[in-house]
Amino acid sequence: MQHLEEKLEALIKTHYPLAEPGDEAVDKYLRIIKEDYHVDLAKTLFATSICSDDANFSADFSKVLSRPFVMGGLGGLPYTGYTGMVAYAHHIPDNGHAFIFYGPHIGINKDGTLGKMRREGQSHDTNSCGALMLALERLTTDEDEEIYIPFSSEIDYQQTLLERSLMPFKYEIVTSAFPKKEITDITYNIIHKLVHKCLGMAKEEFHCNKIVLLGGIIINTDPEYQDYIEIKNFEVLETCDIHGIKPADAHKLQAFKDL
Numbered sequence: 001m002q003h004l005e006e007k008l009e010a011l012i013k014t015h016y017p018l019a020e021p022g023d024e025a026v027d028k029y030l031r032i033i034k035e036d037y038h039v040d041l042a043k044t045l046f047a048t049s050i051c052s053d054d055a056n057f058s059a060d061f062s063k064v065l066s067r068p069f070v071m072g073g074l075g076g077l078p079y080t081g082y083t084g085m086v087a088y089a090h091h092i093p094d095n096g097h098a099f100i101f102y103g104p105h106i107g108i109n110k111d112g113t114l115g116k117m118r119r120e121g122q123s124h125d126t127n128s129c130g131a132l133m134l135a136l137e138r139l140t141t142d143e144d145e146e147i148y149i150p151f152s153s154e155i156d157y158q159q160t161l162l163e164r165s166l167m168p169f170k171y172e173i174v175t176s177a178f179p180k181k182e183i184t185d186i187t188y189n190i191i192h193k194l195v196h197k198c199l200g201m202a203k204e205e206f207h208c209n210k211i212v213l214l215g216g217i218i219i220n221t222d223p224e225y226q227d228y229i230e231i232k233n234f235e236v237l238e239t240c241d242i243h244g245i246k247p248a249d250a251h252k253l254q255a256f257k258d259l
């Protein structure tokens, strides 16, 4: 078992050299913000922009930080957008702090195959992230040489928006030596930018002390192994540090102020 665990870790690190066990990362970053940045965890409102997939309990800060505000959906994009970020800002405890954890996820099975994992209670592998692997298959399948263009669908809008966000990066993804890793890395960049953009637009609505941003890629493994995470961004900001972006003028509405 020990040998298999080491073998899996070595496989993970060939793709994600900075990956660390999820539980260790959670403990480490909570300790850093508490001890080095004097963030009172009891007065910190947690938010996530990660995929809806039930596999993502591993990097679970909610076991320590209560009441996550859920910004994410399929693939991990912050679908709640600017309005969601304003609502989140308004819900932070008085004199409290914000902590946003964001990023996509990818499976790796015991053979080291990326994009696959075996789930609790199942004997076969499924895709992880399922939404990203679906997007990848659509991007790489040119039926009758027609270019796939995701069209708006109100019954599948998260997947549609995810695929539309990835379309400009189609060339990088399909020509990569590891397309499943590439689409995940690109999704991380998209989520990172969107979280910062929404934060910049909502700057004036944050009246808290510290804003902690932690971004990374969650690496799901088969149930008998621990999950990993590769942290790619860690920032602790004051409100004045946020790069402000002027939003559309919705501020006069009472309902906006009361979000």
Ligand SMILES: [Zn+2]
Pocket: 051, 052, 053, 074, 075, 076, 105, 128, 129, 130, 131, 132
């Ligand atoms: Zn997913």
